[in-house]
Amino acid sequence: MFEFLNRSKSISQIVVKRDPACRPIFMAMALALLAMVSTSISAHAQTAPLRIAAAADLQPVLPPILNQFRESTGIEVQATYQASAALTTQILNGAPFDLFLSADLSYPKRLLDAGKADTAGLSNSASPVSYARGTLVLWTRKDGHWPNPTLETLRDPSLQRIAIANPDRAPYGRAAIAALTNLKLLDTLKPKFVTAENISQTAQFAETGNADAGLISLTSAKTEHLASIGSYFVIPGNLYPPIEQGAVIVSNTPQRQNAHRFLEFLLSPPIQQQLAKSGLTPVN
């Protein structure tokens, strides 16, 4: 008779066969555990940096400002860039951020209403601190069919797909819907929408040529990469409600003073002028 190998009964054993190679795996696991313990000890030993939760549209804008803040104050600062909605959920659930820079006012307001954040007297306590205003643009590739986009581009029947950010949560997506509604183009264009998670992904859809055009932020359109391969048309500001960007300080932050300093720095005239260069409208 033929001899058969034991056939294992569980999927995991099928995927990972038992053999002497398991020993290094256990060693590695032990080492990883050790590393985890040691990093958590060292993380407590040094002072934590100022942690900023920043909306995705700030990714092209904020890094140089963080550098200047570091140089002028000596305070270590780091930023995490994600969709404002995701950051809000994280802060509501106790994520260790000190300051939240949103792409709109509704998300930081949600945190204020939940008692999870405050404005430290920089604005009236019921509304977030407005630090900039966003601008919506129509972006296309220079080597596509519409190298110089205008509002007429949106009316072109040969336009197959247009990328927008998810209007349920992305401020620029909401602005895009408002603008198209005012232009009476929403019904025509709705079947052509491809929806992205946030503003940088919207730009990726158009940049890779998978969408013919994208309604994106001016901050994205002004980045070196997108400026070199595409052109943009600024959607007139009277077509959509202003994209006010608001900030709040997370209530239980151990770094209240530093967070406050950063906000004041962000609102100072030289930094506000810098925002204008990178596609955000200053507030003062």
Next chain:
Amino acid sequence: MDWQALTLTLKLSAITTAILLCLAIPLAAWLALGRSRWRLLAQAVTGLPLVLPPTVLGFYLLILLGPRTGFGRAIASLLGHPLAFSFEGLVVGSAIYSLPFAVQPIVAGFAAVDSSLIDAARLLGASPLRLVRTILVPLASRSLLAAAVLSFLHTIGEFGVVLMLGGDIPGATRTLSLVLFNQVEGFDYAAANRTATLLFVLCLAALVVVYAGPNNLATGPTSSNSRSRNRGSGND
């Protein structure tokens, strides 16, 4: 409950699993029994989707399948529409994303088949195709089932690739994992709980079927012996 998204997800998972089994069985047979020097590299490459963050994998697929590459243009002219933001595009993305989950269990299963059986079949002049069909597949049926279930479940839970490649189009690319993500992001936790519960029940049931199923799905004269553990009975 978004039933349209549920049926779309099940359809995507079923088609992806079918395609993957067709791809993975010959590939795994070659990896487990072949003699080529390239096998090691090929096996490593099939594992790569485990390494890349799904959104990054989705981004690369977006470039590859887009109109800026010859490949993307060729596919678009074949189908009559670009692959990105279409159901077919998700099938391609899912097949790549779940490839390791199909290939690796089958390779392990084929490698575990008694080599004397394989040698005997080869001596008797069985073609590679026949060897796979009559020896490997029946004896490694549990691994095939595992590969199918893992591929299916992995595709059901797939998120990053769908997010990058799909464009969230209802009825075409809006899968259940995307619906769940949208519900959570929109603070609609009650709806999110319902969707997550559905996913849990679905996947738990599938896994229970696999674990509790008959211990041996092999057919034919070998099945009665397959669980006997006659270690070293000597004369083989």
